Amino acid sequence: MKRQYVIDALIVLALVAFSVFLYQSGKGYTLIFDNRDITIGDTSYPALPYIRVSLGGVSGRPLEIMGGDRDMMTVMGRKHVLKVEILSDDEETVTATSEHRFVIRYDGGNLLSIPALLSGDAEWNRRIELNVAPPKEDEAPKEEMPGTGNPK
Amino acid sequence: MKYTLREQISHFLVQYAVPIIFVLLSVFAIPLSRFSTQYLVQEMVARLARDSFLVLSLLIPIMAGMGLNFGMVLGAMAGEIGLIFITDWNVMGIQGMLLAMIISTPLAIFLGWMCGVILNKAKGREMVTSFILGFFMNGVYQLVVLYGFGNIIPIKNPALVLSRGFGIRNVTNLAGIRHCLDDLFSFNVMGITIPAATFLVIGAFCLFITWFSRTKLGQDMRAVGQDQEVSDSTGIPVERTRIISIVISTVLACYGQIIFLQNIGTMNTYNSHEQAGMFAIASLLVGGASVSRATIPNVFLGVILFHLMFVVSPMAGKYLIGEAQLGEFFRVFVSYGVIAIALVLYSWRRHKERERARRSLRGAA
Amino acid sequence: MERIRSFIDAAGWPRIIIALFLLGLFVVAPFVQVRLDASISDTLVRFGMNGVMVLAMVPMVQAGCGLNFGLPLGIIAGLLGAITSIELELTGILGVLVAMCIAIPIAAVFGWAYGLLLNRVKGGEMMIATYVGFSSVAFMCIMWLLLPYKSPNMVWGYAGTGLRTTISVDGYWIRAISDFLSFQQGKYFYFPTGMFLFLALLCVLMWLFMRTKTGTAMTTVGSNPDYARASGVDVDRMRTISVILSTVLGAIGIIVYQQSFGFIQLYMGPFYMAFPAVASILIGGASVNKATILNVIIGTILFQGILTMTPSVINSIVQTDMSEVVRIVVSNGMILYALTRVVKVKSR
Amino acid sequence: MEGHELLRMEGVGKSYFGNRVLSNVNFTLKKGQILGLVGENGAGKSTLMNILFGMPVIQETGGYEGKIFIDGNEVSFASPFEALEAGVGMVHQEFSLIPGFTAAENIVLNRESTKYNILVEAFGDRLKTLDRRKIRQRAEKAIETLNVDLHPDMSVSEMPVGHKQFTEIAREIDKERTRLLVLDEPTAVLTETEAAILLKSMKKLAGLGISIIFISHRLQEILDVCDTIIVLRDGEVVREFEPEKTDLMSIASAMVGRSIQGQSRRTQEDADRTSGDVVLTVEHLWVDMPGETVRDVNLEIHRGEIFGIGGLAGQGKLGIGNGIMGLYASGGTVTFDGRNVPLNDPMAPMSMGIAAVSEDRRGVGLLLEEPISWNIIFTTLQVQNRYLRPILGGLVRIRDAAAIRECAKHYIQALEIKCVSERQRVVELSGGNQQKICLAKAFALEPKLLFVAEPTRGIDVGAKKVVLDTLREYNRKNGTTIVMISSELEELRSICDRIAIVDEGRVAGILPATEPSTEFGLLMLGKVEKTRERVTA
Structure with missing residues (x-):
């Protein structure tokens, strides 16, 4: 009987650990890839004319971002390999490729400045508030029992 | 004891009256609906994957003689609460689904235990009690989800919460885990997508039920289901066994609801569970199960026949009478009617059996 | 102390809590700017509207057929009567009377068939009643x-056929x-005297019926069917009569409800209508196999009182409409309580 | 091994609520011996076995007196499970089998052989898988020990009764500990061949060292297999026999020869009574009453007499009254006062002036939750439309509360019913007073003929006398013919004029009450020569 309790406790612990793992690896983050001119501290980084970013391992199309633009992507888990390809103007050839390992910060640094990254600035990702428009309002369940409706 | 062919046929007809009616109904309605075979097969495959697990969760209480577990909606509620949490945390994909299952399990166990204890106080009227318990807990669920979430239980994601600042919206978007199990690996056969992973889970679950019925606990449940007094006199803990059967059913219904909703992709926060219960029970009965006897083939046959009728009838109604609404009402009527007929047949048969048992006490006159 | 305890035992905690809750609502009402006179008037109107349908529970409970979850069957008969009366363009008290005159025979036929069915499924009445009610509502859809x-007041304007969901009377x-x-x-403050007189009339008739030979036999059937049979009572016949009576009262009840409410609700309208009635009589102190007219009156006032007071009072306190949740929890909680507390006295 | 003492009872006694049912029982049972236990219904056999088996009913009613020794150690079982633990197995009259299970599954019920699997570690032993092969082996072994023809895979619901009995015994044998087996009327449901097989198996088991207590009404069987025979009467061991030195007659007389106490006595006046013409004729009556089947009964009952119907439980004596009153499916011809009584219609006999007091007081006889007054008048109200008064100018008639109260008060006084008022609920009264209400209910009908079934069952001695005296007085005063059905022979002999004994659904014989009780005893035990009918399922 004792033995069973110990084993049950172990199973619960294992499940808790597994849950933590699931949370870590399954949590979705919305990342904004920014290809604009940016100034961090005293240094300014100019935007790149045209890039293609993809996150290693996550299926889904890579984002292609023009200079001065930004785009969003939802990813799962915190550890990622970010692949940046710099494209030539004719959108055909890749002129340079670089891969960067990064971990999404706990505060959820979601604004990724590619120019800053490529220049090696440590503060290339920051947190900004996303203004996600809430879906159209729908109300709480309507009264179902007509037998109890207002008499007038 | 030998039966004549005639007796065997009539026995078969009585036993499978409901499925036979449904087959005939489908044969009549399918051509009317003008759906292509391809479309119907695809629909049936999808619905089989979506609903089978929920229906399977009903089997164990039937084994334990507690009838149709209308209390399975409690499990569905637990699953939905898990889904609300993972949606709020934005945990996605198969991880999200598994996490929802894990966090809703303790809740489902608790609700199942509570349901079991209450049903033990209402022996002999388990079905109507679990039915009302479902309604009652629906009120409690609303209290928690509509007033507790966002007030007492913090919810961060504004997309989930009503504009007044607390309470979950009528519709919860489950885009994060949509089709995550179905698409884990699926393949095409002649243009029909088969969600293989979901079917693997369902298959594993069928194996579990078969295995479970061969354990000591399964044997005890069958014994309790047939005669509580005898079981008690041989020392089987009757009440505990009954509670366990309801707990298992509730937990499985919770998983079933999660699998169901990952396929649908959106959740009607306040009435998904009620529909889950009604459709699952109707499907099982359509498959030829009764209140006291249900097998795994009943489940699959039932899901297919019930949903065939469900898909086909609005269009059939539209082309037949020019009123799609009529078909809608017809399928609602059929869902309830099937449950009513199955309950009547069961009660009637039990009545007759009791009479026959009484007569067998009489010696040769 | 002893007397208090025995009172609590007899009434049961849920009922006392509900009564105290209602009392609390009335006490709090003036402090949150809810008008007491309006609330009381509302409660009284609702009491009158629902009273007959609650009264419909009595015969079946007394005859041992359990709570009539199949009330929608009677309601459907009432609806047929009501729309026929409107189709005939009848107005005033005549319209109501004609509606009832049409509804009652239909209800009697429904009740008779329903009674025959319930006699074959003794022991499982309540669950079957529920689904007979549900499926009959769906069928009527x-x-x-x-x-x-054909009346343009009742059919969909664009199609010219098919009745509307809500029809104004x-x-x-x-x-x-x-x-x-x-x-x-x-x-x-509005006081619907006529509705009360009508309800009182039906209550008196029921009271008298329960004291006739048939009524006595019916109660005995519910109390101990074997005793009744040994005393020469036809048990199945008594049960059928009780079901017919209940169905007919359901039909009358919905017409009374509609004339006060102002609308006839078709389609899924009658779907859940049995539940408030069942809950009311249970709150009034009835059990699954014993109910009196006093239970009807007390129960309907308590239940309808709570339904009237919670939206107004609770809304004013917490700025949220919680009435729906309160209604679900109170009514189903009460039914659940009654179901788990059945004490069968019979030896076997 | 032989001669080792397994069970000893010393001064065992028991009373329920001051009502003594068992006193000072002493006996010893040796290993491998068969003890026959005989006695009339209510002689205390089942109480004795309940004590031995530790049934909760004994503890709940204040335990028992005396001591029980097993293997020389004193034991006192608090529950049947403790008794099983100590090796006492019992096979009851009602089968405790799961209908949908096979013989093998029933034999090992809740003692199944199981196999380990990994999930056991997390969820406990109940998740062990069943070892079907081993279960079957065990079942086969037990069946072999019994030496009967029983297939282990046969479903109980499809078995003939005899096989069910064997299955139950096999279950006890399969319990390794079982050393003492109690068989409560195992042969009652068996055919003659089956019974013979069972007796042979019993001898074989005894040869294996299992002691058996064998309870039976078939005295020949007892004589055939037992090593010792104990006769219980009125809760006491009256005689202990050795089968070689006795015969049926002496056992039978020991069983029924009872001293009368606390009951009405016959007077000279009673003996001199002469009866009138025939009032009720019963021809070829059969009644389908569960457990009390009546097969073919012919009776003539005279006007003004008290006619007794006796016999052992389950032989059909209760079925006669219930059949004539239309409570169970029946057939045959019943004529009352020259008019044919329609059967299967409870209203018919009552409207002709026949009333009945049911043996099932709480089930059929009373409305426990209703007041006394209602209980007394209801039948009369329904049958004779009395206690109703017209209202609304005679349009309808409703209950006449005043007349009802009057009537109830009258009977409360006449029968000395102890109660607070006529509005008291019947469930609150004692058994004796409840019985008086049943009588009042019947009297209120003012019947010409009254069936009274088991009027003294479950009531205390004082109340018994009152009830019997009331019946006698009612008979004398109103000239009402009374048919009294009772398992207690002495009770019948004390007030009846003539007594019919029913055996296996037929009248075995009708004798004047003045005949010696042994004569009745022989009739009861089916000793009067006839071929036993085969009971087949």
Whole structure:
């Protein structure tokens, strides 16, 4: 009987650990890839004319971002390999490729400045508030029992 | 004891009256609906994957003689609460689904235990009690989800919460885990997508039920289901066994609801569970199960026949009478009617059996 | 102390809590700017509207058929009567009377068939009643679309056929019963005398019926069917009569409800209508196999009181409409309580 | 091994609520011996076995007196499970089998052989898988020990009764500990061949060292297999026999020869009574009453007499009254006062002036939750439309509360019913007073003929006398013919004029009450020569 309790406790612990793992690896983050001119501290980084970013391992199309633009992507888990390809103007050839390992910060640094990254600035990702428009309002369940409706 | 062919046929007809009616109904309605075979097969495959697990969760209480577990909606509620949490945390994909299952399990166990204890106080009227318990807990669920979430239980994601600042919206978007199990690996056969992973889970679950019925606990449940007094006199803990059967059913219904909703992709926060219960029970009965006897083939046959009728009838109604609404009402009527007929047949048969048992006490006159 | 405890035992905690809750609502009401006179008037109107349908529970409970979850069957008969009366363009008290005269025979036939069915499924009545009610409502949904009613007030304008979901009785027989001898006190207090007189009349008739030979036999059937049989009572016949009576009262009940409410609700309208009635009689102190007219009156006042007071009072306190949740929890909680507390006295 | 003492009872006694049912029982049972236990219904056999088996009913009613020794150690079982633990197995009259299970599954019920699997570690032993092969082996072994023809895979619901009995015994044998087996009327449901097989198996088991207590009404069987025979009467061991030195007659007389106490006595006046013409004729009556089947009964009952119907439980004596009153499916011809009584219609006999007091007081006889007054008048109200008064100018008639109260008060006084008022609920009264209400209910009908079934069952001695005296007085005063059905022979002999004994659904014989009780005893035990009918399922 004792033995069973110990084993049950172990199973619960294992499940808790597994849950933590699931949370870590399954949590979705919305990342904004920014290809604009940016100034961090005293240094300014100019935007790149045209890039293609993809996150290693996550299926889904890579984002292609023009200079001065930004785009969003939802990813799962915190550890990622970010692949940046710099494209030539004719959108055909890749002129340079670089891969960067990064971990999404706990505060959820979601604004990724590619120019800053490529220049090696440590503060290339920051947190900004996303203004996600809430879906159209729908109300709480309507009264179902007509037998109890207002008499007038 | 030998039966004549005639007796065997009539026995078969009585036993499978409901499925036979449904087959005939489908044969009549399918051509009317003008759906292509391809479309119907695809629909049936999808619905089989979506609903089978929920229906399977009903089997164990039937084994334990507690009838149709209308209390399975409690499990569905637990699953939905898990889904609300993972949606709020934005945990996605198969991880999200598994996490929802894990966090809703303790809740489902608790609700199942509570349901079991209450049903033990209402022996002999388990079905109507679990039915009302479902309604009652629906009120409690609303209290928690509509007033507790966002007030007492913090919810961060504004997309989930009503504009007044607390309470979950009528519709919860489950885009994060949509089709995550179905698409884990699926393949095409002649243009029909088969969600293989979901079917693997369902298959594993069928194996579990078969295995479970061969354990000591399964044997005890069958014994309790047939005669509580005898079981008690041989020392089987009757009440505990009954509670366990309801707990298992509730937990499985919770998983079933999660699998169901990952396929649908959106959740009607306040009435998904009620529909889950009604459709699952109707499907099982359509498959030829009764209140006291249900097998795994009943489940699959039932899901297919019930949903065939469900898909086909609005269009059939539209082309037949020019009123799609009529078909809608017809399928609602059929869902309830099937449950009513199955309950009547069961009660009637039990009545007759009791009479026959009484007569067998009489010696040769 | 002893007397208090025995009172609590007899009444049961849920009932006492519900009564205290209602009392609390009335006490709090003036402090949150809810008008007491309006609340009381509302409660009384609702009491009158629902009373007959709650009364419909009595015969079946007394005859041992359990709570009539199949009340929608009677309600459907009432609906047929009501729409026929409107189709005939009848107004005022005549319209109501004709509606009832049409509804009662239909209800009697429904009740008779339903009674025959319930006699074959003794022991499982309540669950089957529920689903017979549900499926009959669903079946009537189809019929409302197909029945050849023509009155432009009732059918969908664009199609010209198929009855509407909600049909107004305004201009026909709105408050035809209620307004008999009714009076208005100030701006907020309305007293539907006619409806009360009608309810009282039915209660007295029921009271008398329960004291006739048949009524006595019916109660005995519910109390101990074996005893009744040994005393020469036809048990199945008594049960059928009780079901017919209950169904007929359901039909009358919905017409009373509609003339006060002002609308006829078709389609899924009657779907859950049995539940408030069942809950009311249980709150009034009835059990699954014993019910009195006093239970009907107390229960309906308590339950309808809570339904009237929670939206107004609780809304004012927490700025949220919680009435729906309160209604679900109170009514189903009460039914659940009654189901788990059945004490069968019989030896076997 | 032989001669080792397994069970000893010393001064065992028991009373329920001051009502003594068993006193000072002493006996010893040796290993491998068969003890026959005989006695009339209510002689205390089942109480004795309940004590031995530790049934909760004994503890709940204040335990028992005396001591029980097993293997020389004193034991006192608090529950049947403790008794099983100590090796006492019992096979009851009602089968405790799961209908949908096979013989093998029933034999090992809740003692199944199981196999380990990994999930056991997390969820406990109940998740062990069943070892079907081993279960079957065990079942086969037990069946072999019994030496009967029983297939282990046969479903119980499809078995003939005899096989069910064997299955139950096999279950006890399969319990390794079982050393003492109690068989409560095992042969009652068996055919003659089956019974013979069972007796042979019993001898074989005894040869294996299992002691058996064998309870039976078939005295020949007892004589055939037992090593010792104990006769219980009125809760006491009256005689202990050795089968070689006795015969049926002496056992039978020991069983029924009872001293009368606390009951009405016959007077000279009673003996001199002469009866009138025939009032009720019963021809070829059969009644389908569960457990009390009546097969073919012919009776003539005279006007003004008290006619007794006796016999052992389950032989059909209760079925006669219930059949004539239309409570169970029946057939045959019943004529009352020259008019044919329609059967299967409870209203018919009552409207002709026949009333009945049911043996099932709480089930059929009373409305426990209703007041006394209602209980007394209801039948009369329904049958004779009395206690109703017209209202609304005679349009309808409702209950006449005043007349009802009057009537109830009258009977409360006449029968000395102890109660607070006529509005008291019947469930609150004692058994004796409840029985008086049943009588009042019947009297209120003012019947010409009254069936009274088991009027003294479950009531205390004082009340018994009152009830019997009331019946006698009612008979004398109103000339009402009374048919009294009772398992207690002495009770019948004390007030009846003639007594019919029913055996296996037929009248075995009708004798004047003055005949010696042994004569009745022989009739009861089916000793009067006839071929036993085969009971087949």
